Amino acid sequence: MSSATPHHAWDVHRLPSAEGKNFLVTGGNAGIGYFVAEQLAATGALVVLGSRDPARADAALASLRSRVPGARVRHLRLDVAALSSLKAAVDALDLGHLDAVVHNAGVALDDPPRRETVDGHEMMFGTNHLGHFALTRHLAHLLSAAPAGRVVTTGSFAARSERLDLDDLESTRDYRPKRTYGRSKLAQMSFGFALDRRLRAVGSTVLSVVAHPGGALDPLTPPRPPMTASTPGQRLRALPAGLLVQGKDAGAWPTVRAVLDPEVRGGELWGPRFFGLRGTPRREPVPAHMADPEVAARLWDASCALTGSDPHLGFSGDR
Known part of the structure; x- marks a missing residue:
């Protein structure tokens, strides 16, 4: 950006209006996804919660409406782990355009047994990465129809210490839950950066941000019963950790800024200000292993093969 551009102060508690805009948050019924939805709903936008569980979605919608008077929110039945269901889910959105999708839904398995999606993919890689990769293709026409659509991918600090095994993306030979989770988030983030490079190469108006x-x-998160309600004892025990980390409401801030801030650019990485762990959102340097073009190209080809997606993903001009 030019040095003549005026400084833009971002206040996480005073977000700009987004009236007339449409946002989809996958996994918006719980955790960080819920707080992303709550903060976006306060801007006047239509916020769609993508969730496979109608009961949990209803609870989230009730909480949103109680916290944000006049909130324009609704539920979309969406299971990113079921690839064959994604097109019908997108058709059910019934929108003329989509200003942003937040790829937030995900799973983390602590139990040793390896699990698979209905399509036979390792659960964490299949849900966290492949499902969102395929969903992007189905949303391409709606994102391209917006004046400045955005794909915002929610990554994880856990991806920093991992490296992809391109010959064993689905952990069929060596499955360790924490490592497999970290690699699935690294795959998501690598996709987010690679997508923006491809969008820029064809002159698309859509941006991809991570x-x-x-x-x-x-325990550091404000209660939103029945979804989030820690006991007093849990909150007390978590207080020392608050020096280094934060609640999920604050954890949503980087994603919300990536969606709303007009000064955010494609290919950027946003995270908390202090050591990447807590605080207000700031732009971070992109680690080299997350933006490696050779790794990204091989991951892209493998993802297309595993999901049956066209390599161009259908974005305007991406032909």
Whole structure:
């Protein structure tokens, strides 16, 4: 940006109006996704919660409406782990354009057994990465129809210490839950950066941005019963951790800024200000292993093969 551009102060508690805009948040019924939806709803935008569980979505919608009077929110039945269901889900959006999709839904498995999606993909890689990769293709026409559409991918601090095994993306030979989770988030983030490079190459108006929440703990999160309600004892025990990490409401700030801030550019990484773990959102340097073009190209080709997606993903001009 030119040095003549005026400084733009961002206040996480005074977000700009987004009236007339449409946002989709996958996994918006719980955790960080819920707080992303709550903060976006306060801007006057239509916020669609993508969730596979109608009961949990209803609870989230009730909470949103109680916290944000006049909130324009609704639920979309969406299971990113079921690839064959994605087109019908997008058709059910019934929108003329989509200003941003937040790729937030995800799973983290602590139990040793390896699990698979209905399509036979390892659960974390299949949900966190492949599902969002395929969903992007189905949303391409709606994002391209917006004046300045955005794909915002929610990554994880856990991806920093991982490297992709391109010969074992689905952990069929060596499955360790924490490592597999970190690699699935690294795949998501690598996709987010690679997508923006491809969009810029064809002159698309759509941007792809990556954000991460840093360290975000439930006991440090404001209660939103029945979704989030830690006990007094849990909150008390978590207080020392608050020096280094934060609640999920604050963990949503980098993603919300990546959606709303007109000064955000494609290919950027946003996270918490202090050590990437807590604080207000700032732009971070992109780690080299997340933006490696050779790794990204091989991951892209593998993702197309595993999801049956066209390599161009259908964005305007991407032909």
